[in-house]
Amino acid sequence: MPNFNSDFKIYCLEAVPNLQQNYNSTILPSLEKLALQYGITNVYQTCDSIESFESNINTLLYEDRNFHEYEIIYLVVEGQGNQIKIDNYNYSLEEIAEIFEGKLKGKQLHFANTMQLNLDAETAQYFIDVTGTTAVSGYRYPAPILSTILDNLFFSLCYDDDNVIRITEALYKKQYALAKTMGFTLYY
Helix, strand or coil: CCCCCCCCEEEEEEECCCCCCCCCCCCHHHHHHHHHHHCCEEEEEEECCHHHHHHHHHHHHHHCCCHHHEEEEEEECEEEECEEEECCEEEEHHHHHHHCCCCCCCCEEEECCCEEECCCHHHHHHHHHHHCCCEEEEECCCCCCCCHHHHHHHHHHHHHCCCHHHHHHHHHHHCHHHHHHHCEEEEC
16 A cells, blocks of 8 residues: 655656647656555656756746655656757756756756766766755666666655665665666766
8 A cells, every 4th residue: 555645746857849749658657657556646747848848847946836845856858978858959967957056955856768877976966066956866778668667666765765875775676687787877
């Protein structure tokens, strides 16, 4: 039986090709399962440009009265290394850090494996320092499957514990082969 904790929420922002066209998200069923199986409340939004990305983040930051309850910002965007791709443009994590500057205190930022997250220590620390986030996580290696299995396990572990080292150890213990193959990584 899920333990419903109204103080733990996930905000998911997915980059889509065009907001004006219907888009069948592969992430929505996973978010529904997350709510039903683990009792984790989540909000799903889409963006198709850096402007709509910023607009969604600003709405979350300045208009959502429950912002303090969002523990994790879950980004489903394409990219690799230090770059995310929205509307066929690449944005560095340093540029994204400026958007979030000082606004993510107490939050974790998690990338789905649609982005191969492989940062050097300096870039990771810069992002954490500028945004105020407690951790940045994601996957280093591309995989033919979407990371939702590991994402949901990670979110459920975050729901139960706030120690990033124990969370990472538990994730690897429960899904070692998949976590190793996809290169789950967490910077804090």
